[in-house]
Amino acid sequence: MVVDRVRWAVVATGNISTSFTRDLKLLADDAVVTAVSSRSQQNADRFAAEFGIEHSYDDYRRLIESGTVDVIYIGTPHPQHYAVARAALQAGIAVLCEKPVTLTAKQAQDLIAVAAEHNTLFAEAMWMRTNPVIQAMFAELHNGVIGEPQQVVADFAFHKPSLPARLLDPALGGGSLMDGGIYPMTFAYMALGRPAEIKAVGSLNDDGVDLNVAMAWRYDSGPVAAITCGLRSQNPWTASVSGPEGSLQLPHRFHHPEYYVRSTASGAERIDVPTHGLGYHYEAAAVMQALRDGLVEVPSLPHAATVGILELLDETRRQIGVRYPGDDDDLSG
Ligand SMILES: NC(=O)c1ccc[n+]([C@@H]2O[C@H](COP(=O)([O-])OP(=O)(O)OC[C@H]3O[C@@H](n4cnc5c(N)ncnc54)[C@H](OP(=O)(O)O)[C@@H]3O)[C@@H](O)[C@H]2O)c1
Structure with a gap:
């Protein structure tokens, strides 16, 4: 159970990862970004330096294995979401993944099943729902x-x-x-x-x-x-x-x-x-509340809607x- 500041990790260092990480700073009493991964160590280090992040990795698998995080935010292009989310959920790490979470409904259903199997929170970062x-x-x-x-x-x-x-x-x-x-x-x-x-x-x-x-x-x-x-x-x-x-x-x-x-x-x-900030901290706060409530689904980011829209x-x-x-x-x- 998460009792203290929630430890976030960010996978990918592109546009949306930057905006999301910037907004997470608005929740500084509650949340800390402890790790980032990129396909290149150089980009991971640059991102870590910009946001004061302790750990940086050149592969998301190393980040998952590091044991330094409670929840992973995935900001890669859509086709890369599935593999990263699946690996994190299998390791029992909660996931907030950018929209669309996968390319197909079948892939999203699989991730929801893996999340349930590992009793781990999984949510689509459909931020408009938490605005x-x-x-x-x-x-x-x-x-x-x-x-x-x-x-x-x-x-x-x-x-x-x-x-x-x-x-x-x-x-x-x-x-x-x-x-x-x-x-x-x-x-x-x-x-x-x-x-x-x-x-x-x-x-x-x-x-x-x-x-x-x-x-x-x-x-x-x-x-x-x-x-x-x-x-x-x-x-x-x-x-x-x-x-x-x-x-x-x-x-x-x-x-x-x-x-x-x-x-x-x-x-x-x-x-x-x-409203304040760019608007991404609302979904992050909803995820952290759900984690603290011991939920595997964020009430405002329902699995049924994620799958329904993908269908x-x-x-x-x-x-x-x-x-x-x-x-x-x-x-x-
Ligand atoms: N919620 C929102 O408001 C919002 C806004 C824009 C986009 N999005 C979603 O966020 C995701 C990323 O969008 P973005 O605009 O941030 O894209 P982007 O600027 O191109 O960044 C994507 C990042 O993903 C990483 N990546 C991993 N595998 C990749 C590959 N094969 N090719 C290219 N990059 C790869 C790269 O980071 P590294 O080099 O560090 O690995 C890259 O910088 C999309 O799914 C999109 O739908 C959401």
Whole structure:
């Protein structure tokens, strides 16, 4: 059982590992980063020096064997998540792994089974679920402020003159769907649950990487969701859920907002909810609370949703023809 400061380790030294580690500093009374691993000792040492981390390794397996950590955060590209998470869980070390945790639902189910077998916590770093604004907005939704939700419209498309190479590389799980689309899918899933039917269309480049995707979800009780993602346009990047009494809207960069807007018959109101840092410490705090409570699942980062979304990603990729090396056997449908 974790009684003192939780000892974190970070696997990989890229963009998101840097942001996450920076935010962990906000929990300094509660958390300490004791180890980092990289594919190169030089990068591990540089990262360790930047953040004052005691141990640095050139291989995640050495980090796992070191016995210096309680929980490992995985910030590698998606295809590398599975092996690192599996090795950590088998060693009885808790795991918080970046989204999507794996390339397929089958792999995620396997990790959840390994976690259960070793009585070890496993969670997907779907940070939007632990954002205080989003939690407040969904609390209002579930209290019925707009009535029974009927429609979701959510979008995660952006364009940069030069995209990180990983996003356009099929070997690294490239494409808009796995990187960005998972957020509006999560929003719709949080608002409406698992759909009865999904339809998707997508435009792929010559390497088979999806650049533009549109999805339509239908629910047996009547609601629908319209979801888009892409790497070629500057979209509003917003999300909304609407019902007979009004709507709740999240603004630009809806996955880490500072406020939401409630529109009802009495008018539109902006609701600000205090947040601080980049927003990654909320998921870290949720993991640490679950560890202290002796849980193997973080209540706000449920396993069922991780698998449910990956099943929808499997099916969407099947419909639009996105394949990653080695995943054919795992794709459902
Ligand atoms: N939650 C969020 O807000 C958020 C934002 C961005 C990305 N993400 C997720 O985080 C993951 C990483 O994204 P990122 O933007 O941080 O990527 P990135 O900047 O390219 O960093 C990934 C790091 O993974 C390590 N790595 C291990 N195997 C690799 C390989 N075969 N090729 C390349 N790098 C490899 C590298 O670190 P070493 O050189 O130290 O080994 C690399 O720096 C993705 O799964 C992505 O979906 C989440």
